[in-house]
Amino acid sequence: MDAINIGIDVSKDWLDVHILPCGEAFRVDNDGGGIDRLKARLCAVKPDRVALEATGGLETAAVAALAGAGLPVVVVNPAQVRSFADALGKRAKTDPIDAAVIAAFTAALRPALRLLPDAETRLLADLVARRRQILSMILAEENRARTLAGKQTKKSIARLLAALRRELDAVDGDMDSHIRKSPIWLVRQDLLTSVPGVGKTVARTLIAELPELGNLDRRQIAALAGLAPYTRQSGKWRGSSFIGGGRSSVRAALFMAALVASRHNPHLKAFRDRLVAAGKPKIVAIVATMRKLLTILNAMIRDHKPWQTP
Numbered sequence: 001m002d003a004i005n006i007g008i009d010v011s012k013d014w015l016d017v018h019i020l021p022c023g024e025a026f027r028v029d030n031d032g033g034g035i036d037r038l039k040a041r042l043c044a045v046k047p048d049r050v051a052l053e054a055t056g057g058l059e060t061a062a063v064a065a066l067a068g069a070g071l072p073v074v075v076v077n078p079a080q081v082r083s084f085a086d087a088l089g090k091r092a093k094t095d096p097i098d099a100a101v102i103a104a105f106t107a108a109l110r111p112a113l114r115l116l117p118d119a120e121t122r123l124l125a126d127l128v129a130r131r132r133q134i135l136s137m138i139l140a141e142e143n144r145a146r147t148l149a150g151k152q153t154k155k156s157i158a159r160l161l162a163a164l165r166r167e168l169d170a171v172d173g174d175m176d177s178h179i180r181k182s183p184i185w186l187v188r189q190d191l192l193t194s195v196p197g198v199g200k201t202v203a204r205t206l207i208a209e210l211p212e213l214g215n216l217d218r219r220q221i222a223a224l225a226g227l228a229p230y231t232r233q234s235g236k237w238r239g240s241s242f243i244g245g246g247r248s249s250v251r252a253a254l255f256m257a258a259l260v261a262s263r264h265n266p267h268l269k270a271f272r273d274r275l276v277a278a279g280k281p282k283i284v285a286i287v288a289t290m291r292k293l294l295t296i297l298n299a300m301i302r303d304h305k306p307w308q309t310p
Helices: 033-046 062-066 076-088 093-108 119-147 151-180 185-192 200-209 217-222 248-264 268-278 282-305
Strands: 007-011 013-022 024-028 051-052 075-076
Touching: 007 093, 013 033, 013 093, 024 033, 033 062, 033 217, 051 062, 051 093, 062 075, 075 093, 075 217, 076 093, 093 268, 119 200, 119 217, 119 248, 151 185, 151 200, 185 200, 200 248, 217 282, 248 268, 248 282, 268 282
Parallel strands: 007 051, 051 075
Antiparallel strands: 007 013, 013 024
């Protein structure tokens, strides 16, 4: 019997659905009632995979409801789906067409199913993201304060900075309370922060936005964070490897951790210095340090062992 793959294109108002191999297509409202009808209909179909594109949060309610019903839900990368459509020569773009392309992409590539974060993990991820947003606003206002000379303008910036810093403290307090609710998160935070260079912010980013940590091998976890190197070669030509994709927020947190660790963690500092001494560009050495740090953290969570200086 052919595998049943379902593609769902998500917009603000609708969910366009395409079922393969039968080719059935339909639309429901992207609200509570529409999602309930969709859930009942897909449960009767018993699909192998239900794929939705990541669309900046518009898919969250549908993903949570379908996964909660026990359906095999996978969230796919829109850029990969678009490249797949280009390879098929499908230049037209409408919601029903996009749903059909997502279904075809899922049937052809069979993207891996992964456990979706629960409500508590999603809330922690929202707090971590909000903290990043507030820090960005603080940095923007500090930059304005350095370039503007008007006294009244500077007073306005000072007032806003004071409010933003109070809000940052409040978000940090909310994260502290949220982490304390989960003994597992507390243990994970203690394990991660035992590594010189990894602070609470980095640890919480990994807990919230990389819940697969400790459950995948080193290659899989590096790919998930966008740290797996891609090789470029053709015939005798050899291009430089590069990284890309993955979870940018996790990669940014690991970048800061690797910078600190390359100064204050003797093991990782020696690793980074060896690469630089061998002629590697400094940015390449830092990326390699990020990947090694992630491998170490992955093994620590898997084995439930804190950092031990080699």
